[in-house]
Amino acid sequence: MGSEELKPFIPLKKPKVEKVVEKELPALNDPDSVxxxxxxxxxxxxxxxxxxxxxxxxxxxxxxxxxxxxxxxxxxxxxxxxxxxxxxxxxxxxxxxxxxxxxIQSDRIELYYQEIRKILEKGGAYVTFSDAEEWRDLKNQKKAHPDRERSPKVQLTEFESLLVEGKGIVVIKTDLEDPNPALRDFVALRVVEEPHPRQSTKYRLWPLYxxxxxxxxxxxxxxxxxxxxxxxxxxxxxxxxxxxxxxxxxxxxxxGLVSIPNTNLKTSKIRESIKEGEFSGWDDCQLATLKGLARRGYRPETFLRYWENSGLKEVDIKFSWQNFDAVNKDIIDSESRRLFFVSDPIEYTIETKNTLVKDAPWHPGKPELGKREEQIKSGSKIYIQKSDVEAFDDNKLVRLKNLCNVVVNGRKLSFEGMQPKKGSQIIQWCSSHTPIDLFYPDGTIVKGIVEDNISGLDGETVQFERVGFVRLEGKKAFFLHR
RNA sequence: GCUCUCGUGGUGUAGUCCGGCCCAUCAUCUCGGCCUUUCGAGCCGAAUACCCGGGUUCAAAUCCCGGCGAGAGCACCA
Structure with a gap:
């Protein structure tokens, strides 16, 4: 048989059916009233x-x-x-x-008392004055504390007295034979004499989680x-x-559990560090508190979208800042205006016959947002980032982005045409400017200057070109992500 | 140690209940290319995964058994 005759027998790859699966989290049981x-x-x-x-x-x-x-x-x-x-x-x-x-649970203490009385009545709980260790030891040996066996009537009386005085606990009876010691008899209420911030000393018997x-x-x-x-x-x-x-x-x-790498989430520890002055407050940009993250410019939708995408499987997962940032970037990129930021600025003077006009769009994809224009006269100061300057040689031709070509000569930049030249280095620059400190979440602070265009942008996220997205706040900028 | 969960690319996820259309989805990351007066965005392409070993079956990511691995709980905290 020739290959032509074989053709009908060659197994064909089935064309893949384009599955347009609306991705969503699993459905709930009993969805009628949630x-x-x-x-x-x-x-x-x-x-x-x-x-x-x-x-x-x-x-x-x-x-x-x-x-x-x-x-x-x-x-x-x-x-x-x-x-x-x-x-x-x-x-x-x-x-x-x-x-x-x-x-607020502390408003509902009477309710907890009311329900525990019912359980005590049914013999499902007991009061004991045993000390913690003795009681726990017995439990671990699958043995009942003598107080456990008293009649519901006695338990109820003991409970009422505990409301006023004494140091006992109220315990829910479970299966003492349960192979998992964690599940054998657990404490329902205990005595705490310290005043409560909302209820003061109104109650002394407090329910447990x-x-x-x-x-x-x-x-x-x-x-x-x-x-x-x-x-x-x-x-x-x-x-x-x-x-x-x-x-x-x-x-x-x-x-499943999430582990969030390189992030301190322990509230008590954070409070301590704030007290010691290591952080400026709950909204310090080094913290992963909502306030701290909001200050850096993360959007509320980012949190919702990220977690909805992570699903609710029982596997433990690792939180990925990279993926999280990608979600946020997707949201803010189209609405964040662009600015030049120059760290470690080095001063230059520009020489030009004609006055130049900076012609930089607020957003390269959104011309309708207009431009950030600025007149640059001969003799104007131009500031360039030190790391860019390091690559300069005299007589080098560079492109001041959105302005013109210049030739570097000592501390002078001479006008050298408007047409962009292929291959020449394009750099960000500032002339009229505002000093600004850029705060990174790892605690480092970079001093620099930003174009003098930020007055109306306080509190907004913008993109410092080549640096990344930041949120502006007065003379500070908080680094968000690239 | 005891008890309980869970193992799909680097990360997250779909598919696992009811085995075949899964030479495995989508996103992100990585690497190329295009585009761009940003190292951003966009477009195109590539690479990378069913923990291991047996079994059942015409057919296993999916069912069964065993191993291994990871995590959690074991408070008079929440």
């Missing part, structure tokens, strides 16, 4: 790490027309920054995420709990409370 929550502890302002939970919850809220509750978890009087309540709300605001309801979360999730009607998988065990604990109270459980969704 109630979600974002529940930070008010220990400081929000940082990059918080934005994932926020973005994901917000995404599903919008997708299903649901409701998002901001719940401030302030049940540990020792770990509260009283400014944080407001800072968190303003951070949400900045992200354009609207909480449909704001709940797992207990308060379960009670609130139920009473707030939360349908879907979206959180990191570090909460896997917490979910199991919280289910015991649902069981005792006969409540229907919400849908739990756990996503």
């Amino acid at each position: 109630v979600l929550r974002f529940a930070p502890g008010p220990s400081g302002p929000l940082h990059l790490g918080h934005t994932r939970a926020l973005a994901l919850n917000n995404y599903y809220k919008k997708r299903y027309g649901g409701k998002l509750i901001l719940r401030l978890e302030d049940t540990n009087p020792n770990a509260i920054d009283s400014d944080a309540y407001e800072m968190i709300e303003s951070d949400l605001n900045w992200l354009s995420i609207k909480a449909d309801e704001i709940i 797992n207990y308060a979360v379960a009670v609130d999730d139920y009473h707030l009607g939360i349908t879907h709990v979206l959180r990191g998988k570090d909460h896997l065990n917490n979910t199991l604990k919280q289910k015991w409370i649902y069981k005792y109270l006969g409540w229907d459980e919400p849908n739990y969704i756990h996503y």
